[in-house]
Amino acid sequence: MERIELSPFQVARETxxxxxxxxxxxxTVDEKGKPNAMTIGWGFIGYIWTKPVFIVAVRPSRYTYTLxxxxxxxxxxxxxxxxxxxxxxxxxxxxxxxxxxxxxNFTPIASKYVKAPIIGxxxxxxxxxxxxxxxxxxxxxxxxxxxxxxxxxxxxxxxFGEILRVTAYRNYRxxxx
Amino acid sequence: MERIELSPFQVARETxxxxxxxxxxxxTVDEKGKPNAMTIGWGFIGYIWTKPVFIVAVRPSRYTYTLxxxxxxxxxxxxxxxxxxxxxxxxxxxxxxxxxxxxxNFTPIASKYVKAPIIGxxxxxxxxxxxxxxxxxxxxxxxxxxxxxxxxxxxxxxxFGEILRVTAYRNYRxxxx
Numbered sequence: 001m002e003r004i005e006l007s008p009f010q011v012a013r014e015t016x017x018x019x020x021x022x023x024x025x026x027x028t029v030d031e032k033g034k035p036n037a038m039t040i041g042w043g044f045i046g047y048i049w050t051k052p053v054f055i056v057a058v059r060p061s062r063y064t065y066t067l068x069x070x071x072x073x074x075x076x077x078x079x080x081x082x083x084x085x086x087x088x089x090x091x092x093x094x095x096x097x098x099x100x101x102x103x104x105n106f107t108p109i110a111s112k113y114v115k116a117p118i119i120g121x122x123x124x125x126x127x128x129x130x131x132x133x134x135x136x137x138x139x140x141x142x143x144x145x146x147x148x149x150x151x152x153x154x155x156x157x158x159x160f161g162e163i164l165r166v167t168a169y170r171n172y173r174x175x176x177x
Numbered sequence: 178m179e180r181i182e183l184s185p186f187q188v189a190r191e192t193x194x195x196x197x198x199x200x201x202x203x204x205t206v207d208e209k210g211k212p213n214a215m216t217i218g219w220g221f222i223g224y225i226w227t228k229p230v231f232i233v234a235v236r237p238s239r240y241t242y243t244l245x246x247x248x249x250x251x252x253x254x255x256x257x258x259x260x261x262x263x264x265x266x267x268x269x270x271x272x273x274x275x276x277x278x279x280x281x282n283f284t285p286i287a288s289k290y291v292k293a294p295i296i297g298x299x300x301x302x303x304x305x306x307x308x309x310x311x312x313x314x315x316x317x318x319x320x321x322x323x324x325x326x327x328x329x330x331x332x333x334x335x336x337f338g339e340i341l342r343v344t345a346y347r348n349y350r351x352x353x354x
Binding site for chain 2: 047
């Protein structure tokens with residue numbers, strides 16, 4: 001199926017709403033080009049330093065953290081109806097133990113600008129190059145957030161990924177969750 | 178004119194597109210309740226720590242910085258067609274010298290959850306309470322960004338504002354720039 005190119009903010013609403021409902025799939029690759037997917041429920045779309053940017057939050061304990069630190073890029077993919085189980089799996093097992101692309105029958109499609117591929121089964125894909133990163137500062141977080149989200153002190157690193165390209169299936173609206 | 182309440186991401190696309198085209202108006206208040214507006218061209222809409230969040234970037238030299246540091250809240254307003262000159266003014270003069278609400282004939286409308294009012298002339302308004310803040314780290318920025326955006330070393334502070342309420346005029350689509 002043919003994918004069309006979209007402007008960075010065109011699908012901001014759909015992307016954020018699916019993120020909230022079921023999660024998005026963040027894809028990274030290892031040195032050999034083997035892709036890995038992780039479910040993300042937190043993230044931001046916006047603009048800074050004259051660039052459209054997708055901010056993702058990754059805990060240092062994650063395999064995705066190791067990969068994005070090495071390659072400096074990632075994609076964010078918006079799943080479609082019927083992918084609920086795959087999204088759940090990608091949020092519960094680690095790419096260190098399981099080949100999630102194989103397990104989920106994901107088809108990697110080569111990105112145009114980054115090493116990480118997009119997922120062929122997903123409706124929308126953002127190609128992002130990490131242009132800035134920053135660790136969250138525990139002292140600036142509220143006590144509620146610390147006890148709710150960081151009981152183990154595993155604070156997220158924020159990656160600001162310049163959005164280099166957004167592609168989607170023409171009928172993405174009908175496809176998404 | 179009656180304002181309706183929207184879900185946080187419903188107008189993400191429109192808000193980001195107007196931000197890119199002409200800018201949005203960030204409103205803060207001083208201790209006496211006097212409001213000030215500053216044009217912002219950079220920002221993010223997303224979700225983190227189980228909350229919808231609007232991230233804004235403010236330089237320490239700005240009057241807005243002094244105010245948001247004191248009150249801890251702000252609103253983000255999406256201007257309408259015909260407000261181009263006001264948006265330009267609010268991006269060039271300081272609230273220390275000029276009463277921008279008076280100068281621009283802005284009507285402050287009381288927010289429901291924060292001290293900063295929304296601008297009655299704007300199509301959409303986000304009520305935000307700063308729940309986290311973090312200064313940009315110069316060493317993590319690229320040389321291009323530093324020379325393009327920070328020649329004076331005036332690095333932004335990012336404010337993560339929990340979006341407590343979004344209101345808009347029913348016909349916001351027709352009104353916006």
